[in-house]
Amino acid sequence: MTNLYVIKIGGNIIDDEAKLSSFLKSFAAIDSKKILVHGGGKLATKLAEKMGVEQKLVDGRRITDAETLKIVTMVYAGYVNKNIVAQLQSFECNAIGLSGVDGDIILAHKRNHPVIDYGYVGDVDSVNTPLLKNLLEQNLALVFAPITHDQGGQLLNTNADTIAQEIAKAMSDEFNVELIYSFEKSGVLLDVEDETSVIQKLNWENYQNLKKPSPPSGDGSKIFAGMIPKLDNAFAALKSGVSKVIIGKAENLSALIAGTSGTTIENG
Secondary structure (H helix, E strand, O other): OOEEEEEEEOHHHHOOHHHHHHHHHHHHOOOOEEEEEEOOOOHHHHHHHHHOOOOEEEOOEEEEOHHHHHHHHHHHHHHHHHHHHHHHHHOOOOEEEEEOOHHHOEEEEEOOOOOOOOEOEEEEEEEOHHHHHHHHOOOOEEEEEOEEEOOOOOEEEOOHHHHHHHHHHHHOOOOEEEEEEEEOOOOOEOOOOOOOOEOOEEOHHHHHHHHOOEOOOOEOOOOOHHHHHHHHHHHHHHHOOOOEEEEEEHHHHHHHHHOOOOEEEOOO
């Protein structure tokens, strides 16, 4: 089976021009099929402030009202996506910028939460794997912005981590898929303040133990709470056929792929 790397890049890297350029140079050098999924960094928030559109977050998730949807679509699927594609072309990596809307690649539905109205936030229903496979066979690197639609004319803002996971799962029947979450941290840390406390390998059993409250106080788990959704996604991907999930620092992309950096999430 041909290897396919599905790589999600964190917003903090997008906000740093030098780090983004370095990361994209490493991404361009990957000699395999590859898909990059990105968010938007702080640019959408800054633009919203300039336009006087109030931004609301619940548990770190953006509430997407009609005006915010316009902004995130312009920023994520517009400037950020095309800036990444242009830089990849400069590194002789032929890339195409996409969103879930294009070619019906990612269909979603408006999130239905019993308590919170997230607005125009989408949860993924399906991925158009034949079209993705066809594009990859043209030796194109695919660059995804996290905008989807419901096939009824409604755009939806969708979590980039989730899009990366759903694409990785969907493509695992056709390719040997490795899913990489690259961001500003060195991996899954035992101590969020200590970049050297990387857990090199993490399986389900160890993960459950690390999530338990720490004795003797019983306060909190050993894993930073913000990492837990990413890890839940990682284990869900492994159970759905993804061969490997790696979490680590974007600047170390080549080492992450080689397995010499970051945290490798394992089945079992």
